[in-house]
Amino acid sequence: MENQLNYYKIPRSEWRQFYRDHYVPLTSRELMRLKSLNDVISLQDVEEIYMPLVHLLGMRMEQQAAKQANLAEFLGIENKPTPFILGIAGSVAVGKSTVARLLSDLLTEIFPDKKVQQITTDGFLYSSKELKAKHLLSRKGFPESYDMESLIKFINDVKNGLKAKAPVYSHQIYDRIEGKYDVIDKPDILILEGINVLQLPENQQIYVSDFFDFSIYVDADEKLIEKWYFERFDLILERAKKDPTNYYYGYAQGDRDVAHKMAGQVWQDVNHKNLHEYILPTRNRADLVLTKGENHLVDELFLRKF
Numbered sequence: 001m002e003n004q005l006n007y008y009k010i011p012r013s014e015w016r017q018f019y020r021d022h023y024v025p026l027t028s029r030e031l032m033r034l035k036s037l038n039d040v041i042s043l044q045d046v047e048e049i050y051m052p053l054v055h056l057l058g059m060r061m062e063q064q065a066a067k068q069a070n071l072a073e074f075l076g077i078e079n080k081p082t083p084f085i086l087g088i089a090g091s092v093a094v095g096k097s098t099v100a101r102l103l104s105d106l107l108t109e110i111f112p113d114k115k116v117q118q119i120t121t122d123g124f125l126y127s128s129k130e131l132k133a134k135h136l137l138s139r140k141g142f143p144e145s146y147d148m149e150s151l152i153k154f155i156n157d158v159k160n161g162l163k164a165k166a167p168v169y170s171h172q173i174y175d176r177i178e179g180k181y182d183v184i185d186k187p188d189i190l191i192l193e194g195i196n197v198l199q200l201p202e203n204q205q206i207y208v209s210d211f212f213d214f215s216i217y218v219d220a221d222e223k224l225i226e227k228w229y230f231e232r233f234d235l236i237l238e239r240a241k242k243d244p245t246n247y248y249y250g251y252a253q254g255d256r257d258v259a260h261k262m263a264g265q266v267w268q269d270v271n272h273k274n275l276h277e278y279i280l281p282t283r284n285r286a287d288l289v290l291t292k293g294e295n296h297l298v299d300e301l302f303l304r305k306f
């Protein structure tokens with residue numbers, strides 16, 4: 001992501017200095033607690049990357065609340081605080097849900113009086129039955145495989161302080177779980193994570209990102225993302241081995257080379273294609289681009305100037 005006029009390019013060494021004089025660092029006990037909640041993330045990244053980010057988000061939350069209060073004063077109506085919505089975009093397997101989970105834990109730790117909830121857009125994929133009927137089974141993750149109307153209604157309800165239900169997707173059954181929902185009930189902060197959150201659907205007047213107060217794009221070299229996709233695939237196979245109800249059970253029981261060949265094909269024909277055609281083009285809509293290198297460590301950040 002070079003030559004982006006409207007972004008500050010900030011190397012890790014510089015970013016970690018930001019806000020350092022203003023905040024109380026997490027104690028080693030708090031860090032260990034976070035580590036137990038989120039075992040894959042590096043504690044050095046927590047302190048040097050994600051803590052300054054949480055403080056930036058704190059400032060943005062204050063601005064959002066002030067803007068909301070000004071508008072209510074201008075209109076002469078009661079000021080009802082609205083949830084702060086944080087969007088997280090990026091490729092399949094780049095680590096969006098891991099970043100979302102970590103930010104949710106850190107925000108809860110730093111702002112204990114705020115209710116933080118987290119959701120993925122995976123649940124808004126059409127069910128396998130619906131995808132089959134629409135001949136979209138091989139297009140899972142592409143824009144047309146999501147029920148965008150329901151997603152927009154969901155986020156509009158959350159922003160307007162209504163209780164909202166989000167369908168739940170399971171990687172184990174490779175489908176939406178019939179009748180299962182996450183209930184989002186008046187959070188102060190909602191983190192919405194998914195490959196499609198910064199996309200502009202063709203036939204809608206309003207986009208998911210219209211509801212965002214801040215957005216992050218998680219980025220990495222595509223060869224690294226492919227490697228992480230395979231690492232996660234191996235983890236999924238390990239878990240599927242003893243579970244006949246798991247979608248991947250047959251692959252987990254059979255020859256690993258056959259399973260890897262299938263995963264390679266899916267990466268090439270679906271996820272890599274989707275990354276280039278529909279996900280990467282949304283990167284320069286984000287307020288912040290987090291660029292990860294080897295071992296998922298963040299090495300560079302791009303912060304939107306204006």
Ligand SMILES: Nc1ncnc2c1ncn2[C@@H]1O[C@H](COP(=O)(O)OP(=O)(O)OP(=O)(O)O)[C@@H](O)[C@H]1O
Nearest residue numbers: 040041042091092093094095096097098228232296
């Ligand atoms: N910061 C990190 N440190 C170490 N491992 C990580 C980190 N972030 C993600 N991973 C690993 O990379 C893989 C992909 O991560 P994750 O499931 O968060 O991706 P995702 O972008 O949410 O994927 P999807 O869109 O398919 O749901 C997982 O195996 C996860 O454990």
Ligand SMILES: CC(C)(CO)[C@@H](O)C(=O)NCCC(=O)O
Nearest residue numbers: 092122140141142195266270271
């Ligand atoms: C659920 C999505 C679309 C996004 O997280 C992705 O993980 C996925 O399942 N993609 C379809 C191709 C595949 O099986 O990887």
